[in-house]
Amino acid sequence: xxxxxxxxxxxxxxxxxxxxxxxxxxxxxxxxxxxxxxxxxxxxxxxxxxxxxxxxxxxxxxxxxxxxxxxxxxxxxxxxxxxxxxxxxxxxxxxxxxxxxxxxxxxxxxxxxxxxxxxxxxxxxxxxxxxxxxxxxxxxxxxxxxxxxxxxxxxxxxxxxxxxxxxxxxxxxxxxxxxxxxxxxxxxxxxxxxxxxxxxxxxxxxxxxxxxxxxxxxxxxxxxxxxxxxxxxxxxxxxxxxxxxxxxxxxxxxxxxxxxxxxxxxxxxxxxxxxxxxxxxxxxxxxxxxxxxxxxxxxxxxxxxxxxxxxxxxxxxxxxxxxxxxxxxxxxxxxxxxxxxxxxxxxxxxxxxxxxxxxxxxxxxxxxxxxxxxxxxxxxxxxxxxxxxxxxxxx
Amino acid sequence: xxxxxxxxxxxxxxxxxxxxxxxxxxxxxxxxxxxxxxxxxxxxxxxxxxxxxxxxxxxxxxxxxxxxxxxxxxxxxxxxxxxxxxxxxxxxxxxxxxxxxxxxxxxxxxxxxxxxxxxxxxxxxxxxxxxxxxxxxxxxxxxxxxxxxxxxxxxxxxxxxxxxxxxxxxxxxxxxxxxxxxxxxxxxxxxxxxxxxxxxxxxxxxxxxxxxxxxxxxxxxxxxxx
Amino acid sequence: xxxxxxxxxxxxxxxxxxxxxxxxxxxxxxxxxxxxxxxxxxxxxxxxxxxxxxxxxxxxxxxxxxxxxxxxxxxxxxxxxxxxxxxxxxxxxxxxxxxxxxxxxxxxxxxxxxxxxxxxxxxxxxxxxxxxxxxxxxxxxxxxxxxxxxxxxxxxxxxxxxxxxxxxxxxxxxxxxxxxxxxxxxxxxxxxxxxxxxxxxxxxxxxxxxxxxxxxxxxxxxxxxxxxxxxxxxxxxxxxxxxxxxxxxxxxxxxxxxxxxxxxxxx
Numbered sequence: 001x002x003x004x005x006x007x008x009x010x011x012x013x014x015x016x017x018x019x020x021x022x023x024x025x026x027x028x029x030x031x032x033x034x035x036x037x038x039x040x041x042x043x044x045x046x047x048x049x050x051x052x053x054x055x056x057x058x059x060x061x062x063x064x065x066x067x068x069x070x071x072x073x074x075x076x077x078x079x080x081x082x083x084x085x086x087x088x089x090x091x092x093x094x095x096x097x098x099x100x101x102x103x104x105x106x107x108x109x110x111x112x113x114x115x116x117x118x119x120x121x122x123x124x125x126x127x128x129x130x131x132x133x134x135x136x137x138x139x140x141x142x143x144x145x146x147x148x149x150x151x152x153x154x155x156x157x158x159x160x161x162x163x164x165x166x167x168x169x170x171x172x173x174x175x176x177x178x179x180x181x182x183x184x185x186x187x188x189x190x191x192x193x194x195x196x197x198x199x200x201x202x203x204x205x206x207x208x209x210x211x212x213x214x215x216x217x218x219x220x221x222x223x224x225x226x227x228x229x230x231x232x233x234x235x236x237x238x239x240x241x242x243x244x245x246x247x248x249x250x251x252x253x254x255x256x257x258x259x260x261x262x263x264x265x266x267x268x269x270x271x272x273x274x275x276x277x278x279x280x281x282x283x284x285x286x287x288x289x290x291x292x293x294x295x296x297x298x299x300x301x302x303x304x305x306x307x308x309x310x311x312x313x314x315x316x317x318x319x320x321x322x323x324x325x326x327x328x329x330x331x332x333x334x335x336x337x338x339x340x341x342x343x344x345x346x347x348x349x350x351x352x353x354x355x356x357x358x359x360x361x362x363x364x365x366x367x368x369x370x371x372x373x374x375x376x377x378x379x380x381x382x383x384x385x386x387x388x389x390x391x392x393x394x395x
Numbered sequence: 396x397x398x399x400x401x402x403x404x405x406x407x408x409x410x411x412x413x414x415x416x417x418x419x420x421x422x423x424x425x426x427x428x429x430x431x432x433x434x435x436x437x438x439x440x441x442x443x444x445x446x447x448x449x450x451x452x453x454x455x456x457x458x459x460x461x462x463x464x465x466x467x468x469x470x471x472x473x474x475x476x477x478x479x480x481x482x483x484x485x486x487x488x489x490x491x492x493x494x495x496x497x498x499x500x501x502x503x504x505x506x507x508x509x510x511x512x513x514x515x516x517x518x519x520x521x522x523x524x525x526x527x528x529x530x531x532x533x534x535x536x537x538x539x540x541x542x543x544x545x546x547x548x549x550x551x552x553x554x555x556x557x558x559x560x561x562x563x564x565x566x567x568x569x570x571x572x573x574x575x576x577x578x579x580x581x582x583x584x585x586x587x588x589x590x591x592x593x594x595x596x597x598x599x600x601x602x603x604x605x606x607x608x609x610x611x612x613x614x615x616x617x618x619x620x621x
Numbered sequence: 622x623x624x625x626x627x628x629x630x631x632x633x634x635x636x637x638x639x640x641x642x643x644x645x646x647x648x649x650x651x652x653x654x655x656x657x658x659x660x661x662x663x664x665x666x667x668x669x670x671x672x673x674x675x676x677x678x679x680x681x682x683x684x685x686x687x688x689x690x691x692x693x694x695x696x697x698x699x700x701x702x703x704x705x706x707x708x709x710x711x712x713x714x715x716x717x718x719x720x721x722x723x724x725x726x727x728x729x730x731x732x733x734x735x736x737x738x739x740x741x742x743x744x745x746x747x748x749x750x751x752x753x754x755x756x757x758x759x760x761x762x763x764x765x766x767x768x769x770x771x772x773x774x775x776x777x778x779x780x781x782x783x784x785x786x787x788x789x790x791x792x793x794x795x796x797x798x799x800x801x802x803x804x805x806x807x808x809x810x811x812x813x814x815x816x817x818x819x820x821x822x823x824x825x826x827x828x829x830x831x832x833x834x835x836x837x838x839x840x841x842x843x844x845x846x847x848x849x850x851x852x853x854x855x856x857x858x859x860x861x862x863x864x865x866x867x868x869x870x871x872x873x874x875x876x877x878x879x880x881x882x883x884x885x886x887x888x
Contacts, residue, residue: 001509008497293493298482386455
C-alpha cells in the first residue's frame with residue numbers, strides 16, 4: 001500500500017513530478033560524468049601503459065617519457081646489460097624525432113620513432129609487415145594519406161632541414177612496408193617508425209647511440225621492486241618510472257580535472273537532493289490534513305514516513321536511470337572535447353564507463369532521495385493529529 | 396439489563412497552554428457508553444465536544460483522567476500503541492470526509508485493512524461488501540473527485556468500519572452536506588446502530604441528534620445533561 | 622715562483638659567468654643570489670661553474686602551468702657554447718617602434734631573411750593555446766549543462782510556489798482581480814528571485830574564484846590567474862538568470878491563470 005500511495009501521490013501532480021525527475025536526471029548525468037572522469041583518466045592511462053605489458057620505463061633524467069627532446073646516451077650498452085636479467089622478457093629502446101618527406105616544392109613532416117620491431121610496444125600492425133631491415137619504414141594512416149603513397153613505395157626521408165640553405169640533412173631512401181596504428185599517438189598526428197639504428201644514424205653524431213625511452217617488460221610473477229633495483233644498479237643516468245609512479249605523475253598534472261570532478265559531482269548531488277527535498281516538503285505541506293487523517297485512522301508513523309520517503313526515492317531513482325543514459329551521451333560529448341588536447345594519445349579517454357561508476361552514482365542518488373524525504377516525513381508524521389485536523393478544518 | 400460499557404471516561408480533563416494563559420477545553424468529564432449505544436454529543440461551539448471526541452478516539456491525550464475502551468486505558472498509551480489501537484478498535488468519520496484523493500472508493504476503504512495486514516483478496520472482498528452496505532457498490536472505482544459529498548461521506552463511513560471497530564466516532568458527519576444528503580447519512584447511521592455498531596457522534600445537526608438514543612449536552616467543557 | 626702563483630691566483634679569480642634562476646628552482650634547491658652552481662648539458666658530467674646573479678619570477682604563461690620545469694636564463698653565447706649549439710638560435714623576438722609598423726616589418730623580414738619566417742606574437746599565442754581552447758570548450762559545455770539544470774530547477778520551484786498559493790489566487794480572481802495582474806505579480810516575484818539568486822551566486826562565484834586562484838597558484842607554483850570574473854561575465858550571468866527566471870514565472874503563472882478559480886479552490 002505505501003508504494004501504491006506514493007506512486008498515486010506523485011501522479012497527482014504529474015507536471016512537477018516530471019520536472020523534478022528531469023532535474024534529477026540532469027544532476028545524475030553530471031554526477032555520473034564526474035564519477036567517470038575522476039577514475040577514468042587514471043584507468044585509461046593504466047590500460048594504455050600496460051597494453052603491451054611493459055611495466056617499467058627509463059627516460060632521460062628529470063623528465064617523463066617524451067616530455068622533452070632530451071635523450072639518453074650509451075643505449076646499446078644499457079640494453080645489453082638489461083637483457084642479462086632472466087626476469088626481463090623484453091627490453092625495447094625507442095628514439096623519438098621528427099622526419100621530413102620532401103615532395104618537390106613541398107614537404108610532409110611527421111614525428112618518428114626509432115625502435116626494434118621485434119620487441120617494440122609502440123604500434124600495432126594494420127596492414128603490411130614490420131620494418132625489419134635498416135632501409136624500411138612503416139607509417140600511420142594520417143601520414144599514409146598525406147604522402148599519397150602505397151606499401152612498397154620507396155620514400156625519400158630526411159632527419160633535418162636547414163631553412164637558410166634549404167637543404168635536407170640525414171637523407172635516406174626507405175621502403176614503405178606497412179601501415180600501423182601508434183598506441184601512444186595523438187589524434188590526427190602523423191607518425192612513422194623505423195629501425196632504431198636507422199633513425200640514430202640519420203640524426204648524425206649527436207644522436208648516435210641515443211634513445212628517448214627504454215621500456216622493460218618483466219616476467220609475470222617476478223618482483224617489480226627487484227627489477228627496479230637491478231636497473232638502478234646498472235647505473236643509467238635516467239629516470240626509472242614504474243606504471244604506478246607514471247600514473248601518479250600524470251595524476252599530478254591532471255589533478256585539476258579530478259578535483260573539478262569531485263566538486264561538480266558534489267554540487268550535482270546536492271542540487272538533486274535539494275530539488276527532491278523541496279518538492280517533497282511542499283507536497284507534504286499540501287497534504288498535511290490527509291496525513292493527519294491517515295494517522296487518525298491508525299496508519300503508523302513508520303508507514304507514513306515510509307510512504308513519503310518512497311516518493312523521494314522514486315523521483316530520485318527514475319531520474320537517476322534516465323540520467324544514466326543522458327550521462328553516457330554527455331560523457332561521450334565531453335570526452336570528445338577533452339580528447340582533442342594537443343599531444344594526448346588517441347587511446348586515452350577522460351570519461352571511461354565502468355559499471356562501478358554507474359552503481360556509485362545510482363547509490364548516491366538513491367541515498368539522497370531517501371535523505372530528501374526523511375526530514376519532511378518525520379515532521380509530518382510527528383504533528384499532533386487533533387491540532388492538525390482542527391487547523392486544516394479552519395484553513 | 397444494560398450492556399457492558401464499551402467506553403468508560405473518568406474525570407477527563409484537557410488543558411492547553413497559550414503562553415501564560417491556560418484554556419480549559421474539558422474539565423473533568425465522566426460518562427459511560429454501553430455496547431450498541433447511539434450517543435449524540437451536542438452543545439454550542441467551543442464547548443469541548445470535538446476535544447472530547449478526540450480523547451475518546453485516542454488521537455489526543457488528556458491532561459488528567461482516563462479513557463477505557465473495551466478494557467484498555469488509551470489515555471496512557473504511547474503513540475505507537477495508540478495508533479495500533481485506533482486501527483483495530485476505533486472508526487473515525489470526519490466532517491470533511493478526508494478521503495485520499497488519489498485512491499478510488501474501494502482503495503480508500505481498503506486503506507485501514509492494508510495497514511492492519513489483511514491480505515489483498517480479503518480486503519478487496521470486505522471493501523466491496525462495505526461499499527455495497529452503504530449503497531455504493533457501483534462506484535467502487537471512482538475517485539473522490541467524481542463522487543458527490545454524500546457519496547464521499549458514505550465511503551468514509553465504509554472506511555471507518557473496515558477493521559470491525561468497537562466504536563464508530565463521527566465529528567459533525569453532516570456538517571458539509573445539504574439537508575437531503577444529510578438525511579441519507581442519518582439513516583445510514585441508524586441502520587448501523589440497529590446492526591450492532593456503537594456510535595458516538597458530535598453534532599450541531601438537530602435531526603442527527605434526535606436520531607440518537609441518548610444525548611449528552613455539554614457547555615464550557617462540562618457535561619450539563621445526559 | 623711568484624709568476625706561476627700569481628697566474629694561478631688570477632685563474633682562480635677569473636670572472637665567472639652569471640645566470641638568473643626562477644623562483645621555483647631557488648626555493649626547491651635552496652639557492653640564493655651569489656651562490657655558485659655547476660651547469661652541464663648532460664647530467665653528472667663536468668660543466669661550467671656559474672654564479673647566480675638574479676632570481677626571477679616567471680611570466681604568466683599558461684602553457685607552463687602543468688609542467689614542473691625549472692628555468693634559468695643565461696647569456697646567449699654561454700648557452701650556445703655549453704650546449705654545443707654553435708651559432709644557432711631557435712627564434713628571434715622583435716619589438717617594433719609602433720603598432721602600425723608590424724605588418725611592414727613582417728613583410729621585410731620574410732622577403733629578405735633567407736629561410737626565416739616572421740609571425741606576430743599574437744598569432745603564435747593563438748596557435749600554441751590549443752590546450753586552453755580545449756579547456757575553455759570543456760568549461761563552456763559544463764556551463765551549458767549547469768544552465769539547463771538550473772532552468773529546470775527554477776521552473777519546478779516556481780510551479781511549486783504558485784501551487785502553494787492557488788487558493789489565494791482563486792480568492793483574488795473571484796474578487797475581480799484580472800489574470801494579467803496575477804501573472805504580473807508572479808513574474809515580478811520570479812524575476813526578483815532570479816536577481817537575488819544571481820547576486821548571491823556572483824558573490825559565491827567571486828569567493829570561489831579567489832579560492833581557486835589561491836589554491837592552484839600554490840599547487841602549480843605559477844602566477845597565472847586561473848579564474849577571472851569580468852564585467853561581461855557578470856552581465857551574462859545576471860541576464861541569463863533574469864531570462865530563465867522570467868520564463869519560469871511566465872510558464873508557472875500561465876498554468877495558474879488558465880485554471881478556473883473554483884477549480885483552484887478544489888471544488
